[in-house]
Amino acid sequence: MLQISWSGLLWTVINLLVFYLLLKKFLWQPVTDKIESRQKEIRQNLAIAEEQKMQTAKVKADYDARLAQAEEESQGLLRQAENRGRREYQAILASAQAAAEALAGETRRQLEADRTAMLAEVRKEVAGLAMLAASQVAGRQLGGSDDRALLEEFLAKEHPAEGLPAGQYPPKPLPSEAGGSL
Template sequence: MLRIDLNLVWTIINVIILYLLLKKFLIKPVTAIMDKREQMVKQGLESARAQESQAKELKVKYEEALASAKEESLQMVEKARGNAQVEYDRILGEADEQAKKIKEAAKKDVELDREKAMKEMQSEVAGLALTAVSRILQEGTDPHSDGALYEQFLKKAGEANDTDR
């Protein structure tokens, strides 16, 4: 029949008690620690995924902002070029106008100087002619003295003309 050895029963009871003690004091705390670790790892992964998606969103926003800034800077450069061209054209136009005014003023000055010189020469020639006439009247007329007076008149008229040059 079946015979049960008392040692065997005590060994089985000891093994069961040891198992229950190990389960309560060793396996449960280790399992709890492992569950906590697993939760921490899951939370870390979720946090990393959330941060990654947030980083991707920020990257997209920054790229859009960068593209917008580049476009805006290009528009500003084009606007500045346009303004510079307008200013260049305006300054060039003003310079042309001033050059024309200066040229016209110079022409007027030259014409006035020419007219003044002509009037001065006319007055000098008239004065020389009067002097010659007065000498002729004072000295009388004779062909030799008329020729000398004529030569003297030409000489003085030539000197007056030479000094104006």
């Protein structure tokens, strides 16, 4: 066995070459192709996944930006509404005050007019009564327009109708109520 047979050598070389072709065709090539196609697929899938991840990040950034913008807008709207509300409130308050004041003035004027009218009435009544009384006393008819005029002048001297300040009518019963107005 320590010798080499040349025919055996040739046979073995041929066998090896045939075995090489067989194994390459039926074992090595299919398996290697399979492995490499799977590697390619994995690489592709990873690339796709990477791309999708980037896209997702972009969409999220976009969404965040929009959300921030919307937030800002809503804040602006809120502030605007608040301002308008405050303005309207002020306006309503002012108009209400004005209306109240107008009503008060109206009432005061009304009262004033009533009082003036009443005073004039009272004065006329008093002048009539005085004249009646004086004529009873004097036994004669105090007549004539000069007598009436005289009386009226006298009454006006005693109680000047316009002498009272607006707020002091009716005459104050107590000093503590002084200045009490509407």
